[in-house]
Amino acid sequence: MFNKILNLIFPSQCPVCEADSDNRYTNPICSSCWQQIKKFNGSRCNICGLPVVSEFAALCAACIKEKPHFEKIYYYSSYTGVIKEAIHLMKFNGIRRLANPLAKLFDDMHLPQCDAVIPVPLHRIKLIAREFNQTAALAKHISKNTGARLVTSALIKTKLTQPQTALSGTDRRKNLKKAFAVCEDIRGLKILLVDDVITTGATVAECARVLKKAGASEVHIAALARSLPKN
Ligand SMILES: [Zn+2]
Ligand SMILES: [Zn+2]
Known part of the structure; x- marks a missing residue:
């Protein structure tokens, strides 16, 4: 309800999907677009965080070469x-x-x-x-x-x-x-x-x-x- 009233006062469109913004907290980005922000869960280098080729590799080649x-x-x-x-x-x-x-x-x-x-x-x-x-x-x-x-x-x-x-x-x-x-x-x-x-x-x-x-x-x-x- 509060969000609806706020949208009447400050109408805004989600810049990603162009639907009406429905979330005061993440405004102007709408709830369903915000939920698309996903944590990166792939295998990554333990130091620099770049993806590594295998889940068993702890470090990438660059970090092994020079810490x-x-x-x-x-x-x-x-x-x-x-x-x-x-x-x-x-x-x-x-x-x-x-x-x-x-x-x-x-x-x-x-x-x-x-x-x-x-x-x-x-x-x-x-x-x-x-x-x-x-x-x-x-x-x-x-x-x-x-x-x-x-x-x-x-x-x-x-x-x-x-x-x-x-x-x-x-x-x-x-x-x-x-x-x-x-x-x-x-x-x-x-x-x-x-x-x-x-x-x-x-x-x-x-x-x-x-x-x-x-x-x-x-x-x-x-x-x-x-x-x-x-x-
Ligand atoms: Zn959206
Ligand atoms: Zn690295």
Whole structure:
């Protein structure tokens, strides 16, 4: 009933299926589309989370060759379909309230208990333009639910970078060089680094490297979604 009244006041259409939005919480995405957001259950590398060829393989070839600076990447879903749409609406269309139902997905992910939750930072100029760091909103939810301290000022972005997806391998590394800095004492802390989406993984890998260099004992990574290769 309440939803019906609200829809009369703020009529909205689900951007995925174009039916009337019927759920105030996930609005404008309708209930049946929201339910299509599914947890990724395939076999994956125990460190980077990319799918592995066999369910008996614990690590992918890249992680065996060179162990990353982070312990493990946790993510809820493949970055496609409804979750991709929802993250886009939250980030680029100003529908900030979607951070709430999206953040709830973390509750179902068995994240490790950490000392501090740190969001992947935005550069100051980006933050001014967007007025909202969606990643900080997600990190706040995790902090509240796990009791780990939310630390938003320890890791900062010091360089305006190009979108990683537009660059090749070497350019990606160059782009991220000296892009992040640690400006608080984090020595000995077990850290959960939070991002909304992991595409190439280069950004979180670089953040983890910088955090470890500054003395973090462990860096675990949690994201809503990860780009997975199509098969
Ligand atoms: Zn829909
Ligand atoms: Zn791996």
